[in-house]
Amino acid sequence: xxxxxxxxxxxxxxxxxxxxxxxxxxxxxxxxxxxxxxxxxxxxxxxxxxxxxxxxxxxxxxxxxxxxxxxxxxxxxxxxxxxxxxxxxxxxxxxxxxxxxxxxxxxxxxxxxxxxxxxxxxxxxxxxxxxxxxxxxxxxxxxxxxx
Numbered sequence: 001x002x003x004x005x006x007x008x009x010x011x012x013x014x015x016x017x018x019x020x021x022x023x024x025x026x027x028x029x030x031x032x033x034x035x036x037x038x039x040x041x042x043x044x045x046x047x048x049x050x051x052x053x054x055x056x057x058x059x060x061x062x063x064x065x066x067x068x069x070x071x072x073x074x075x076x077x078x079x080x081x082x083x084x085x086x087x088x089x090x091x092x093x094x095x096x097x098x099x100x101x102x103x104x105x106x107x108x109x110x111x112x113x114x115x116x117x118x119x120x121x122x123x124x125x126x127x128x129x130x131x132x133x134x135x136x137x138x139x140x141x142x143x144x145x146x147x
Contacts, residue, residue: 082140086133094129101126 059067087095093115100106100114112122 082137083133085140086136089136090129090132094125094132097122097125098129098133 087098090098097111097115100111101108108119108122112119115122117125
């Protein structure tokens with residue numbers, strides 16, 4: 001048999017309608033009760049499984065203590081003078097972006113619009129500013145305090 005190609009003028013056929021089951025008015029609605037019983041039994045099984053899994057999800061008191069006993073960072077927090085020096089060493093735009101994000105808590109899209117850049121460029125500039133400031137602080141820590 002040769003295949004017929006559809007012409008653009010013909011619309012695709014709709015699938016035949018399925019008849020919905022209609023219960024007789026005098027017949028008891030047993031399917032509803034069976035479905036409800038099945039659903040309740042399924043819920044009971046799921047609750048039992050959840051109760052069996054619950055102890056494995058909980059931490060012991062020893063594990064909680066170990067998590068709470070986190071040691072302090074051995075490195076001291078840099079002084080505000082050191083941070084000011086690190087910021088002063090940044091290019092003007094990166095410094096302004098860093099201050100706007102960290103100190104002024106300005107939304108990123110607002111900062112990007114203010115500088116006429118995309119949010120992706122803003123993220124790149126922010127990353128570079130943070131890395132430069134971090135390098136400066138770490139370098140000053142290695143050198144030691146100024147005399």
